[in-house]
Amino acid sequence: MQDALTLGDTLNFTTSVVDYLPSDGWTLVYRLVPRSTGDAITITTAQDDDSSLHRAQVSAATTAGWDAGDYSWHSYVTKAAESYSVSSGQITLKPDPRVALTLDNRSAAQTALDNVRAMLAGKASSGVLSYRIGERTLQSYSMDELLKLESKLVAQVKAEENTAGILAGMPSRRQVYVRAGRA
Numbered sequence: 001m002q003d004a005l006t007l008g009d010t011l012n013f014t015t016s017v018v019d020y021l022p023s024d025g026w027t028l029v030y031r032l033v034p035r036s037t038g039d040a041i042t043i044t045t046a047q048d049d050d051s052s053l054h055r056a057q058v059s060a061a062t063t064a065g066w067d068a069g070d071y072s073w074h075s076y077v078t079k080a081a082e083s084y085s086v087s088s089g090q091i092t093l094k095p096d097p098r099v100a101l102t103l104d105n106r107s108a109a110q111t112a113l114d115n116v117r118a119m120l121a122g123k124a125s126s127g128v129l130s131y132r133i134g135e136r137t138l139q140s141y142s143m144d145e146l147l148k149l150e151s152k153l154v155a156q157v158k159a160e161e162n163t164a165g166i167l168a169g170m171p172s173r174r175q176v177y178v179r180a181g182r183a
């Protein structure tokens with residue numbers, strides 16, 4: 001299972017569960033449970049053309065009806081009265097930009113960085129003044145703590161940007177190129 005899906009996109013992937021082949025009658029099921037609000041989602045796989053693979057396929061029209069948010073997922077196989085857990089993880093269902101009336105594509109680190117910078121600039125709105133990071137609210141940080149937090153968040157955002165660039169085929173910004181020549 002992937003770690004993010006934009007609602008309104010088709011979900012289509014295959015999975016191998018070596019000990020529980022679809023050709024032997026096993027069905028693989030994914031259950032997505034929202035971490036805050038929304039409804040749980042069940043995805044039942046079918047046997048792929050390759051009989052050793054389970055295929056999860058959900059239409060764009062169906063995913064468009066799901067609620068955006070963070071979900072925990074759990075997969076399990078079933079056959080008759082037997083059922084066995086396979087794996088678990090997290091997935092973020094992102095709002096559909098084709099129909100969204102408002103959209104904030106910033107990562108959690110970027111949002112936190114923007115809020116810290118608003119606090120440092122004295123321009124924080126009342127919502128930002130009560131922004132929560134872990135167990136502390138932003139307004140309870142000292143100026144020194146805010147500056148340290150800003151530095152940490154800048155590093156996180158740069159790491160996210162570097163990862164996104166690498167995934168898009170760009171070279172890593174962490175690589176240092178050296179040319180050696182004669183002195």
